[in-house]
Amino acid sequence: MEQFLQQIASGLANGAIYACVALALVMIYVSTDHINFAQGEMAMFSTYISWQLMSWGVSFWIAFILAVLLSFVMGVVIERVILRPLHNAPVLSIVVVFIGLLAIFNSVAGAIWSYLIKEYPSPFPKSSFGIAGVIGPHQLGVVLVTLIVLGLLFAFFRYTPLGLAMRAAAQNPQMARLVGVRVDWMLALGWGLAAAVGAVAGIMVAHIVYLDPNMMAGILLYAFAGALVGGIGNPGGAVLGGFIVGVLENMVAFAGNQLEKATGVYIIGNGEKLTVALIIVIFVLTVRPAGIFGRVVVKRV
Amino acid sequence: MAALLEVKGLKAFYGQTQSLYDVGFDIETGGITTLLGANGAGKTTTLRAICNMVRREGLVRFDGKDIKNLPTEEVVRLRIAHVPEGRGTFTTLTVDENLRIAAYTRKDKQAVNRELERVFAYFPRLKERIQQQAGTLSGGEQQMLAIARALMLGPRLMLLDEPSFGLAPLIVVEIFRILRRINEEEKVSILLVEQNAALALDLADHAYVLETGRVVMSGPSTVVKNDENIRKSYLGY
Numbered sequence: 001m002e003q004f005l006q007q008i009a010s011g012l013a014n015g016a017i018y019a020c021v022a023l024a025l026v027m028i029y030v031s032t033d034h035i036n037f038a039q040g041e042m043a044m045f046s047t048y049i050s051w052q053l054m055s056w057g058v059s060f061w062i063a064f065i066l067a068v069l070l071s072f073v074m075g076v077v078i079e080r081v082i083l084r085p086l087h088n089a090p091v092l093s094i095v096v097v098f099i100g101l102l103a104i105f106n107s108v109a110g111a112i113w114s115y116l117i118k119e120y121p122s123p124f125p126k127s128s129f130g131i132a133g134v135i136g137p138h139q140l141g142v143v144l145v146t147l148i149v150l151g152l153l154f155a156f157f158r159y160t161p162l163g164l165a166m167r168a169a170a171q172n173p174q175m176a177r178l179v180g181v182r183v184d185w186m187l188a189l190g191w192g193l194a195a196a197v198g199a200v201a202g203i204m205v206a207h208i209v210y211l212d213p214n215m216m217a218g219i220l221l222y223a224f225a226g227a228l229v230g231g232i233g234n235p236g237g238a239v240l241g242g243f244i245v246g247v248l249e250n251m252v253a254f255a256g257n258q259l260e261k262a263t264g265v266y267i268i269g270n271g272e273k274l275t276v277a278l279i280i281v282i283f284v285l286t287v288r289p290a291g292i293f294g295r296v297v298v299k300r301v
Numbered sequence: 302m303a304a305l306l307e308v309k310g311l312k313a314f315y316g317q318t319q320s321l322y323d324v325g326f327d328i329e330t331g332g333i334t335t336l337l338g339a340n341g342a343g344k345t346t347t348l349r350a351i352c353n354m355v356r357r358e359g360l361v362r363f364d365g366k367d368i369k370n371l372p373t374e375e376v377v378r379l380r381i382a383h384v385p386e387g388r389g390t391f392t393t394l395t396v397d398e399n400l401r402i403a404a405y406t407r408k409d410k411q412a413v414n415r416e417l418e419r420v421f422a423y424f425p426r427l428k429e430r431i432q433q434q435a436g437t438l439s440g441g442e443q444q445m446l447a448i449a450r451a452l453m454l455g456p457r458l459m460l461l462d463e464p465s466f467g468l469a470p471l472i473v474v475e476i477f478r479i480l481r482r483i484n485e486e487e488k489v490s491i492l493l494v495e496q497n498a499a500l501a502l503d504l505a506d507h508a509y510v511l512e513t514g515r516v517v518m519s520g521p522s523t524v525v526k527n528d529e530n531i532r533k534s535y536l537g538y
Contacts, residue, residue: 161405168391168402175389177373178352178382179403179454 005134007250013139013208014222015246016146020201021216021223022230022238023150024194030233031170031190034094038101039198040220042078044213045105046071046199047206048113051120060123068199075195079188109213120206142204149200150239153193157235166190218274222246225281231294240293249277303365305330305490306351306381306458311359313343313350313514320346321357322514328458328507333484333491335501335522337536338511344494345386347511348460351492352376352383363458378406382451386462388443392436396427399435399446403453420449423479441472448476452483458490459483465497473497477504498536502526510535 021039028036036042050067054060078101086094124130124141131140157163169176169186176183202216209215222245230241256268268276284292304327313321321343328334336344350357353373361369368376377383391399400420404413421428424445430438435446444464451459464480465473481504483489495501502508508525510518518531525531 161401164394164398164402165405168394168398171391171393172389174354175385175391176402177354178377178385178389179450180374180377180406181402182374 002133004254007254008247009135010139011247011250012243013135013142013246014249015226015243016143017201017205017219017242018223018226018246019150019239019242020146020197020204021219022227022242023153023235024198024201025223025227026232026235026238027190027194027197029227030235031166031173031187034091034098035224036194037095037098037220038105039194040216040223041102041105041109041213042071042074042195043198043202044216045109046074046195047120047202047211047215048109050199050203051118051206051211052113054121060121064123064200064203067203068196071199072192072196075192076188078195079191083191084184106213113213115213118211120211122207138207142208145204146200149197153197154236162189222249222274222277225278227291229281229284229291231291234291234293237291237293241291244292245277245281248280249273252276252280304328305364306492307360307362308347308351309360311347311350311357311361313346313358314356315346320355320514321350324350324359324511324514324516326509326516326519328490328492331484331488331490332507333480333493333505334507334509335493335495335505336509336511337495337498337501337525339535340496341513342511343514344511345462346514348383348385348462348492348494351460352381377454380455380457381460382454382456382458383460384447384451384462384464386466388447390435390438390443390446392434394435395432396435396438396446397431400427400450400453403450416453416455420452423452423483424449441468441476444468444472444476445479448479448483452487452489456489458492461491461493463494463496465495465500473500480504498532499526 021043024039025035028034046067049070050063053063053066058066082097082101083094086097122138122141124137126137129137129140157167165176165181166186166189168179169181169183170190173183176186201219205219206215223242226242226245227238228241229244230237230239232238250273252268253270253273256272260266260269288294306328309325311321311324312319324343324347326334336347338344346355349355351361353371353376357369360367363379363381368379391402394402400417401413404416407413426442427445427449430442435443438446448464461480464476468476477500480491484491493501493505502522502525505522508520508522509516510525510531512535518525518535
């Protein structure tokens with residue numbers, strides 16, 4: 001039983017990370033219809049920035065905040081400088097740009113900080129934090145921090161005029177212009193926020209997966225799966241999808257272990273959990289192509 | 302008195318295709334002007350050209366100021382409210398949000414709330430549905446929402462693109478009655494594009510008839526309405 005709870009808890013911690021990255025993907029998707037394949041590498045780069053700041057003696061939370069702010073600026077600049085000229089470009093050109101960005105961030109990080117795997121600290125106190133035997137201090141901290149960030153974002157989009165303008169611009173850009181919304185800037189702002197949320201995910205997960213230029217590759221895949229399961233056009237759904245995928249992968253491993261204990265035959269375990277989780281994701285999408293919380297949008301042609 | 306909106310020699314293009322050749326008209330402050338014409342005459346394009354939503358050439362002057370090079374969102378900020386073809390509802394937002402979006406640049410929350418109440422006085426039906434998702438409104442309600450949203454901009458000029466489109470006759474009468482009130486009580490000048498010429502001529506004081514991207518006829522509504530030749534050749538009734 002305790003093991004079961006442990007698995008759920010660590011699944012939630014991983015899921016929190018996937019949820020953040022999934023939300024970043026969805027934020028860009030809803031306003032542009034594109035999936036930013038470089039989202040993970042941008043988050044990795046942000047994490048290196050925070051590591052660099054810490055190695056210069058800045059304390060963890062200051063480095064965290066600075067890195068998130070810098071990521072926001074980085075996101076805005078990438079949209080304004082690189083993607084602005086491509087607004088009317090065909091989809092494949094934009095995909096190529098995203099893949100290019102992915103490769104650039106990866107190799108620039110490697111060139112600056114090397115490909116050696118680095119340890120990354122946890123800011124959460126070892127004692128007095130977490131619940132003994134169920135959830136460790138870092139895992140609990142990750143869940144709390146991401147929930148706070150997601151809550152802030154939700155409040156921003158739901159209750160502020162600027163958040164409303166961003167939602168309007170994503171939903172109907174032409175009409176948004178007609179009520180005076182500067183749609184181009186809303187897009188750039190969306191990129192900035194996505195990069196910032198990605199940075200939070202990167203910084204939170206680095207203590208678990210260690211810091212290296214390829215740290216986000218698997219996470220991006222899980223996050224993408226989470227976003228699809230939840231419904232790619234639905235931010236709330238994507239967040240839930242992220243958590244679902246996180247818990248699901250651990251449940252797969254847990255079930256495999258129990259099965260092995262009971263029967264003595266090894267069928268699935270930690271090594272296969274990614275595969276099995278993705279099989280389940282594919283199955284869900286076959287049954288509900290728009291995702292669990294997604295809606296099928298019928299377009300008139 | 303100088304015209305509020307002055308359009309001269311307006312040309313517009315969709316890609317390589319030219320769809321306006323020579324459109325010119327004046328809108329007097331406080332007046333209601335209508336653009337009439339058959340399908341494809343260039344009525345909608347004219348409205349889109351004023352707001353810089355299509356590539357255009359020629360003169361567009363608002364309140365004495367050349368607005369030809371302003372992007373759409375800046376044209377709107379001069380308080381030219383465009384109620385587009387198809388109503389432009391933000392379907393996933395609530396009625397409340399659809400209205401507030403038009404006032405999002407304003408800092409004064411109290412003033413925005415007062416504005417909302419003023420708008421609801423014209424459209425009490427929207428107030429009943431304030432928290433409803435706008436996509437679930439009926440066609441008539443969505444048209445009311447579009448006009449209400451335009452009012453939230455505090456407009457000096459309202460551009461209306463076929464407000465009667467696809468609506469039941471009774472609803473159309475109600476909407477046109479409200480438009481007349483808005484014109485009189487809010488001192489909003491109106492440029493109305495309509496397929497339903499009889500209806501538009503009743504509301505407007507001045508009419509321009511478009512054919513294949515050119516103004517072919519113009520005059521006071523009463524004159525246009527009673528000229529059988531114009532009616533038969535251009536307005537089809």
